[in-house]
Structure formats: structure tokens, C-alpha cells
Amino acid sequence: MNIAIIGTGYVGLVTGVCLSEIGHDVTCLDINSEKVELLQKGISPIYEPGLEELMLKNIEAGRLKFTDSHIIGLKDKDVVYIAVGTPQSEDGSANLSYIYKAARDIGQNITRDVTVVTKSTVPLGTNYKVRELVMANLQDNYLVEAVSNPEFLREGSAIHDSFNGDRIVIGADDAEAANIIEEINKPFGLPILKTSISSAEMIKYAANAFLATKISFINEIANLSEKVGADVNEVAKGMGQDARIGSKFLNAGIGYGGSCFPKDTHALVKISQDYGHDFHLLKSVIQINENQKTLLVKKAKERLGSLEGKRIALLGLAFKPETDDMREAASIVVSKQLVEEGAEIIGYDPIAAENAKTILPEEVQYAEQIEDAIKEADAVFILTDWKEIVEKALLMSGLFMENPIVFDGRNCYTAEEAQKLHVEYISIGRDAVLPTGEKEQESILAASF
Ligand SMILES: NC(=O)c1ccc[n+]([C@@H]2O[C@H](COP(=O)([O-])OP(=O)(O)OC[C@H]3O[C@@H](n4cnc5c(N)ncnc54)[C@H](O)[C@@H]3O)[C@@H](O)[C@H]2O)c1
Numbered sequence: 001m002n003i004a005i006i007g008t009g010y011v012g013l014v015t016g017v018c019l020s021e022i023g024h025d026v027t028c029l030d031i032n033s034e035k036v037e038l039l040q041k042g043i044s045p046i047y048e049p050g051l052e053e054l055m056l057k058n059i060e061a062g063r064l065k066f067t068d069s070h071i072i073g074l075k076d077k078d079v080v081y082i083a084v085g086t087p088q089s090e091d092g093s094a095n096l097s098y099i100y101k102a103a104r105d106i107g108q109n110i111t112r113d114v115t116v117v118t119k120s121t122v123p124l125g126t127n128y129k130v131r132e133l134v135m136a137n138l139q140d141n142y143l144v145e146a147v148s149n150p151e152f153l154r155e156g157s158a159i160h161d162s163f164n165g166d167r168i169v170i171g172a173d174d175a176e177a178a179n180i181i182e183e184i185n186k187p188f189g190l191p192i193l194k195t196s197i198s199s200a201e202m203i204k205y206a207a208n209a210f211l212a213t214k215i216s217f218i219n220e221i222a223n224l225s226e227k228v229g230a231d232v233n234e235v236a237k238g239m240g241q242d243a244r245i246g247s248k249f250l251n252a253g254i255g256y257g258g259s260c261f262p263k264d265t266h267a268l269v270k271i272s273q274d275y276g277h278d279f280h281l282l283k284s285v286i287q288i289n290e291n292q293k294t295l296l297v298k299k300a301k302e303r304l305g306s307l308e309g310k311r312i313a314l315l316g317l318a319f320k321p322e323t324d325d326m327r328e329a330a331s332i333v334v335s336k337q338l339v340e341e342g343a344e345i346i347g348y349d350p351i352a353a354e355n356a357k358t359i360l361p362e363e364v365q366y367a368e369q370i371e372d373a374i375k376e377a378d379a380v381f382i383l384t385d386w387k388e389i390v391e392k393a394l395l396m397s398g399l400f401m402e403n404p405i406v407f408d409g410r411n412c413y414t415a416e417e418a419q420k421l422h423v424e425y426i427s428i429g430r431d432a433v434l435p436t437g438e439k440e441q442e443s444i445l446a447a448s449f
């Protein structure tokens with residue numbers, strides 16, 4: 001099979017690399033020439049663990065190519081994947097202009113019968129529209145089939161997820177088209193679920209909305225736990241041990257961010273409206289998440305009073321660990337709030353700092369090392385639980401700060417750990433931990449090593 005992939009972002013590039021790794025010939029096509037230039041040199045424009053190595057391996061094996069030319073990229077291709085962005089529009093709906101442009105490009109440049117596979121997350125009915133647009137732009141009488149093949153990878157573990165996913169969903173109305181995509185995916189060895197096109201489109205939104213709901217649910221339990229004196233981590237553990245509930249996605253914190261949950265929940269609310277249905281539950285999920293992002297600043301103001309002139313270390317700027325993606329990161333909301341409060345902000349992220357500089361308010365300063373962020377700070381905020389941050393933030397706060405105080409948006413530590421390191425520790429859905437006795441440098445070092 002000759003495969004083309006349109007869009008070399010987080011999904012398109014990972015898909016292209018993984019399909020070439022299982023033996024297919026893949027050409028990745030992007031309109032962003034700078035990106036394509038980097039890719040042709042074997043450099044990944046995004047940070048994703050394991051991606052660049054696998055990419056290089058398959059470029060060298062001659063199975064993976066990159067181009068910014070539709071004529072070259074789509075020539076003699078039997079299967080074309082669409083993996084362009086579907087960002088949120090002003091009214092909450094998914095912006096489908098990139099999808100429609102890709103569909104027209106396919107129609108104009110394809111040179112044989114084609115199966116068009118949409119990997120992008122798209123509203124109900126979009127795959128039919130894609131097929132229509134491809135057909136309307138054909139230069140010859142080729143056959144066109146459409147397949148919905150939604151993607152479930154998570155950023156930060158995208159390569160792992162591609163080879164170890166729970167299922168591959170193939171939505172098609174034409175059995176032959178479904179079989180072609182099944183054959184392509186067989187070497188992954190993952191369970192394959194064949195559905196109608198509409199069901200596949202719905203599965204993607206329903207899965208993301210459900211995961212977002214799980215997070216907002218545990219965050220509401222966290223907010224209630226604080227009031228009644230329960231510990232949300234213990235509650236989540238007890239809930240998660242019920243196999244019907246499961247322990248995953250029950251980590252309370254300052255809410256979900258990223259390129260998917262926020263926009264996809266809004267899009268599903270909009271899809272519902274378009275079909276005359278009011279999705280109350282999902283609207284609440286979104287509202288809870290908005291409130292959750294503001295909790296750390298609220299807690300800091302309650303504890304410290306005015307934040308004017310206070311120096312706050314923001315640790316973890318990406319929306320989650322192991323990615324450089326800043327889309328809908330909690331750091332955006334928190335840093336804006338802190339600027340409004342007149343605080344001084346020193347940010348640190350092991351990987352995403354360069355991207356953060358283009359997105360966060362210009363008042364934010366950046367530290368090269370985590371200790372430089374913590375040393376002069378009046379308070380530390382943990383926004384993302386990068387391994388390095390979890391390993392160092394509490395310890396370094398105990399060692400370097402005169403009156404160590406940590407506001408933890410990801411519940412990284414136990415009360416005992418904070419007490420041992422003599423840190424005042426304020427987290428989500430749990431009692432605050434106040435330091436007792438005199439702070440002694442030696443006892444902190446002894447407790448930690
Ligand atoms: N990021 C994720 O973790 C993830 C996971 C599952 C599904 N998705 C879905 O996959 C889709 C892509 O997401 P992403 O995060 O990879 O997006 P992205 O913004 O990282 O990448 C999109 C790429 O498409 C390119 N592009 C746009 N129009 C083009 C055209 N006409 N021809 C060629 N290239 C074009 C852009 O230049 C860009 O490189 C979205 O619908 C998203 O909801 C994303």
C-alpha cells in the first residue's frame with residue numbers, strides 16, 4: 001500500500017512514523033515548509049519521547065518521506081490519511097476549514113482510486129462531507145471511499161500508545177474500504193473495532209468527554225473533601241479499587257488542559273445543540289474545569305493575602321509532563337491571574353519553556369534550572385507533574401526557601417513528606433500541612449537522602 005498522510009503534527013507525524021515502522025511506505029505532507037525542511041533532515045519539530053529515533057530509523061530504511069508538495073505527496077497513493085488540526089472556533093464548534101482544504105487537495109492531486117482516512121477528530125457527518133469534497137475536485141473518474149479512524153494516542157506517550165493502544169476503531173460504510181484499513185493496521189496486533197462512520201465519529205468525542213467527566217467528577221469530590229476533612233487521594237484510591245470504576249483518570253488537580261479535552265468537550269456540546277439536544281452534564285464538566293484552574297491562586301491569596309510583589313515560582317508550564325505542547329495549559333490561566341495580582345513570576349519547565357515564551361504573558365521570567373526558580377521565591381506553584389519536578393520541588397523548597405510554602409496543583413506528595421522536609425504544603429482536596437518545630441537544614445538533608 002502506498003500511503004500519504006496530510007498534516008505532520010502530533011498525530012500525523014506519529015502515525016506516519018508508526019505506519020512506516022510496521023513496514024508501510026509512507027509520505028508525510030505538510031503545508032508548513034519549515035516543518036517539512038526539519039523533518040527531511042531527520043529532526044522532529046515536536047518533543048515526543050522516542051519519536052525522533054524511530055523517525056530516523058524509518059527515513060534511513062527508505063520507508064518514510066516528507067514533502068510540502070501536494071503533487072508529489074499524493075501521486076500514486078492508494079490510501080490518504082487526514083491528520084490536520086480541528087481547533088475550536090469562536091462558537092465552540094470544531095473548525096473544519098483545514099479538513100475541507102485537505103479534502104479538496106486530495107481530489108485535485110490524487111492519481112488513482114483512493115481510500116481517504118480521517119484521523120483528525122471531527123463532528124458527526126464530516127467524513128461524508130470529506131468524501132463529497134474529494135469527489136467534487138477529482139481530475140479523473142477515480143473511486144473514492146471514506147473511513148473514519150479516530151486517534152486515541154496521548155501526547156507524551158504517543159509512540160507507546162500507538163503500539164499498545166486498547167483498540168483501533170475503523171468506521172466505514174463500505175466493507176472493502178474497512179478491510180483495507182484493517183490490513184494496514186494488522187501488524188500493530190491491537191483489537192480492531194469496525195463500526196459505521198457515524199459511530200466511529202461519535203466514539204472519539206464520547207471517549208474524550210467521558211475522560212474529561214471523570215476528571216471533573218474527582219475534582220468536585222476533591223473540593224468537597226476539603227470542606228468535610230476527607231483526603232481525595234484516599235477517596236480516589238478507594239473508588240478506583242472498584243473494577244467497575246477503575247483507578248485511571250481519577251487524579252484530582254487543577255483541571256484538564258491540552259489540545260483535545262477542552263476543545264472536544266466544547267465541540268460535543270455544540271454538536272448536541274445542533275441536533276436540538278442540551279448536554280447539561282458536559283456543560284457542567286467544562287464549568288468545573290474552568291473553576292479548577294483558578295484554585296491555586298485563590299488558595300495562595302487566602303494564605304498569603306495580597307500577592308502584589310510576591311515572587312512565585314511556576315513549575316511545569318506544558319499542559320502535562322513529557323510534552324512541549326502549551327495548548328490550554330493551566331500555566332496560561334495561572335500566570336495571567338498572577339500578573340493581574342501584581343505578582344512576580346519565574347517559570348520553569350524541562351522542555352516547554354521555549355514554547356511558553358511565545359504564549360505566556362511577557363512579564364513572566366524563566367529559569368534555566370529548577371533550583372533557580374525556587375531559590376528566590378516566596379511561594380512555589382506546581383502546575384505539571386514532570387518527573388524532575390516531583391523529584392526536586394519539595395526537597396529544594398525545604399532546602400532553599402526561608403519560609404518554604406508549596407501550592408501543589410497535582411497532589412505530588414504526601415503530608416508526611418512535606419512535614420519531613422518542613423514545608424508548608426497546600427494541595428487539592430486535602431488538608432493543608434503546616435510545618436511544626438524549628439527548620440533545621442541538617443534534618444531536611446537527612447530526611448531526603
Ligand atoms: N494531539 C493529540 O494528542 C491528538 C490525539 C488524538 C486526536 N487528535 C486530533 O488529531 C488532529 C490533529 O491534531 P494535532 O495535535 O496533530 O494537530 P497539529 O496542530 O499538531 O498539526 C496539524 C498539522 O497539519 C498541518 N496542515 C494543516 N492544513 C494542512 C493541509 N491542507 N495540508 C497539509 N498539512 C496541513 C499543519 O501545518 C500542522 O503541521 C486534531 O483533529 C486533533 O483533535 C489529536
Ligand SMILES: O=c1ccn([C@@H]2O[C@H](COP(=O)(O)OP(=O)(O)O[C@H]3O[C@H](CO)[C@@H](O)[C@H](O)[C@H]3O)[C@@H](O)[C@H]2O)c(=O)[nH]1
Nearest residue numbers: 151152153154155249250251253255256257258260319320
Ligand atoms: O487523572 C487525570 C488525568 C489527566 N488529567 C489532565 O488531563 C489532561 C489530558 O491528559 P491526557 O489525557 O493524559 O493527555 P492528552 O494527550 O490530552 O490525551 C487525551 O486527548 C487525546 C486527544 O484526543 C486522546 O487521543 C487521548 O486518548 C486522551 O487521553 C492533562 O491536562 C492532565 O493533566 C488530570 O487532571 N487527571
